[in-house]
Amino acid sequence: MVTKTNSSLKECTPIIEVSELDFAYGSTQALFNVSMDIYEKQVTAFIGPSGCGKSTFLRCFNRMNDLIEVAHTKGGNIKINGVDINKPDVDVIELRKHVGMVFQKSNPFPKSIYDNIAYGLRIQGIKKKEILDQVVEECLRSAALWDEVKDRLQESALGMSGGQQQRLCIARALAVKPRILLMDEPCSALDPVATAKVEELIHELKKNYTIVIVTHNMQQAARVSDRTAFFYLGKLIEYDATDTIFMNPNNEQTEAYVSGRFG
Amino acid sequence: MTTKNKPHLFSYDLSVKRKTEGVIKWLFRIATYIVILAAGYLFANIIYNGSKAVFNVRAPFINIDFLTQKPQTLHVYEPKLIYAELKKINAQQVALRSELKGLSLMDDIGVASIKSKLKTLEQKYEELDAERKEGRLLFSDTEYRKLDQTPFSEEYTYSNYAYSGGGIGPAIIGTCLLVFGSIAIALTLGILCAIYLSEYSRPGRVLRIIRLSVLNLSGVPSIVFGLFGFGMFVLFFGWGVSMIAGWFTLAIMALPVVITASEESMRAIPKGFREGSLALGASKWTSIRTNVIPYALPGILTSSIMGIARVAGETAPIMFTAAFALRDQLPWEGLNEWTDFFFQGVMALPYHIYVVSSKIPQNEYTRDMQYGAAFVFLFIVGFFALSSIVLRARVRKKYKW
Numbered sequence: 001m002v003t004k005t006n007s008s009l010k011e012c013t014p015i016i017e018v019s020e021l022d023f024a025y026g027s028t029q030a031l032f033n034v035s036m037d038i039y040e041k042q043v044t045a046f047i048g049p050s051g052c053g054k055s056t057f058l059r060c061f062n063r064m065n066d067l068i069e070v071a072h073t074k075g076g077n078i079k080i081n082g083v084d085i086n087k088p089d090v091d092v093i094e095l096r097k098h099v100g101m102v103f104q105k106s107n108p109f110p111k112s113i114y115d116n117i118a119y120g121l122r123i124q125g126i127k128k129k130e131i132l133d134q135v136v137e138e139c140l141r142s143a144a145l146w147d148e149v150k151d152r153l154q155e156s157a158l159g160m161s162g163g164q165q166q167r168l169c170i171a172r173a174l175a176v177k178p179r180i181l182l183m184d185e186p187c188s189a190l191d192p193v194a195t196a197k198v199e200e201l202i203h204e205l206k207k208n209y210t211i212v213i214v215t216h217n218m219q220q221a222a223r224v225s226d227r228t229a230f231f232y233l234g235k236l237i238e239y240d241a242t243d244t245i246f247m248n249p250n251n252e253q254t255e256a257y258v259s260g261r262f263g
Numbered sequence: 264m265t266t267k268n269k270p271h272l273f274s275y276d277l278s279v280k281r282k283t284e285g286v287i288k289w290l291f292r293i294a295t296y297i298v299i300l301a302a303g304y305l306f307a308n309i310i311y312n313g314s315k316a317v318f319n320v321r322a323p324f325i326n327i328d329f330l331t332q333k334p335q336t337l338h339v340y341e342p343k344l345i346y347a348e349l350k351k352i353n354a355q356q357v358a359l360r361s362e363l364k365g366l367s368l369m370d371d372i373g374v375a376s377i378k379s380k381l382k383t384l385e386q387k388y389e390e391l392d393a394e395r396k397e398g399r400l401l402f403s404d405t406e407y408r409k410l411d412q413t414p415f416s417e418e419y420t421y422s423n424y425a426y427s428g429g430g431i432g433p434a435i436i437g438t439c440l441l442v443f444g445s446i447a448i449a450l451t452l453g454i455l456c457a458i459y460l461s462e463y464s465r466p467g468r469v470l471r472i473i474r475l476s477v478l479n480l481s482g483v484p485s486i487v488f489g490l491f492g493f494g495m496f497v498l499f500f501g502w503g504v505s506m507i508a509g510w511f512t513l514a515i516m517a518l519p520v521v522i523t524a525s526e527e528s529m530r531a532i533p534k535g536f537r538e539g540s541l542a543l544g545a546s547k548w549t550s551i552r553t554n555v556i557p558y559a560l561p562g563i564l565t566s567s568i569m570g571i572a573r574v575a576g577e578t579a580p581i582m583f584t585a586a587f588a589l590r591d592q593l594p595w596e597g598l599n600e601w602t603d604f605f606f607q608g609v610m611a612l613p614y615h616i617y618v619v620s621s622k623i624p625q626n627e628y629t630r631d632m633q634y635g636a637a638f639v640f641l642f643i644v645g646f647f648a649l650s651s652i653v654l655r656a657r658v659r660k661k662y663k664w
Contacts, residue, residue, distance in 0.1 A: 109539065
């Protein structure tokens with residue numbers, strides 16, 4: 001692992017520590033010996049060609065891979081706030097409250113906008129209307145959606161535009177007060193205007209949350225992230241400050257990828 | 264066939280290929296028409312013949328006695344004179360017919376004279392028969408017992424026919440009870456099983472085998488279910504011929520439909536709903552409860568209720584387990600304890616139709632009963648199907664996606 005810390009990023013503390021992670025789907029290994037630290041209140045971007053394991057890696061952080069029967073960690077560990085999340089005494093529900101996730105395809109529930117955001121709280125048993133109202137407004141404001149939807153909170157979330165739906169999903173993830181937000185190609189289905197809005201939002205959210213974003217769009221990684229990791233064939237090739245990755249990469253493959261010569 | 268024969272670029276191309284296309288289209292069309300004709304004939308037949316028993320020419324236009332009373336023996340008094348006359352004509356007809364058979368085919372004149380005689384006799388018979396129908400007196404059992412005096416035997420001939428009078432009230436009630444009970448059991452068991460199969464179980468060979476056996480269960484003949492229910496519930500559990508044995512037999516028979524339909528509806532729910540809620544810290548059951556079942560419910564309900572309504576029409580499974588050919592009391596009458604409610608046999612429409620049309624001597628009076636029962640049964644099944652559709656529309660409006 002190459003860690004050349006940029007001067008402006010020095011004072012940050014790692015919130016996710018991955019060491020020598022090996023991950024496999026059945027007999028096919030998807031990640032090979034990945035080690036990296038992800039720092040608090042920064043945006044970390046994962047880039048790389050399709051099938052390089054970046055989404056798999058992201059889904060390890062909130063153990064979404066548990067849903068896939070054959071997926072399993074072969075070696076190494078992931079520590080979040082110093083706790084190994086694959087230990088048997090870790091409650092995956094608590095973990096997921098701590099580590100929110102936004103998916104590639106926006107997946108608002110077919111309920112009203114209000115109910116979508118309140119969902120995370122309601123399943124925790126919070127039913128008080130004042131609290132819910134307050135959280136809904138807060139989250140919609142943080143997702144820069146409040147002004148657009150405040151008059152139609154009770155309408156179905158499926159009536160929103162694609163970009164609004166994705167921001168609603170971000171707002172929904174914020175409602176359970178996570179510290180880390182995972183985004184799996186959040187803009188891949190959005191038009192440039194909606195993408196710009198989501199990126200702006202990521203920029204805002206960085207102040208309070210640690211964000212890990214998987215993206216196919218290298219310009220996007222360059223625009224939004226502080227650090228970038230380049231994956232290729234399940235291996236972490238290079239991980240460094242975004243500027244370094246894009247301007248002056250150490251590795252030849254990284255250089256070839258970011259300059260568009262392959263991938 | 265070639266372009267040069269065509270008057271213009273887009274004119275019809277009468278090639279063999281085009282003709283086969285037309286023939287194939289008509290093949291499909293004719294097949295569809297045959298299906299429509301068969302269904303139409305079936306429905307029209309039941310409705311036409313059944314409406315005689317169910318509807319009335321006088322207000323309130325519905326034969327309430329038929330819908331509420333229990334089946335009874337019909338007591339018939341027919342005018343003696345007309346009856347004797349009819350008998351005579353009948354004898355003459357029989358004699359003429361046998362004479363006709365004895366004649367050689369060459370004897371044109373003889374054949375023609377006998378045929379004309381037969382024709383006049385037939386006309387006379389019909390006239391007298393109409394008169395008889397007007398003159399006859401019909402009493403159901405209860406009415407008969409209330410009579411102060413039976414019609415004079417000098418004027419009337421008397422005969423009685425089992426199951427031909429009264430109505431099908433207990434059978435209607437029994438069928439509704441059987442359908443509701445089996446729906447409740449089949450839905451509960453089936454949905455729980457489907458949730459497990461589609462959400463919790465590990466995909467693999469075992470699951471495939473289980474699915475296959477569930478599917479195969481629907482191919483088992485209904486009489487086998489009847490015998491199974493008889494052995495299992497009636498004898499082994501000792502429930503006797505009872506409503507609850509019928510419920511379970513029908514429910515088990517409907518299970519394949521319910522499980523398959525529920526599983527399919529649940530699998531049609533996008534993965535994103537489940538992932539979305541799990542990522543928000545929902546437990547598996549919470550995620551299923553809030554984000555899978557509500558959206559799968561419309562599909563589950565419609566297909567299941569339709570399936571159960573179809574199964575509830577089966578005679579064989581209830582024949583040995585729940586149905587009585589005749590029962591004087593209604594299900595809520597004469598109970599010592601409330602649990603007795605479940606452990607009593609009931610009358611049921613399909614079984615009643617079976618009994619009336621195959622177990623008793625046929626006559627002109629049973630026909631109305633058969634068709635009347637079939638008509639009412641058709642109506643009940645239609646009602647269940649319709650209510651399942653309405654239910655789906657309602658639930659779907661609430662959870663639209």
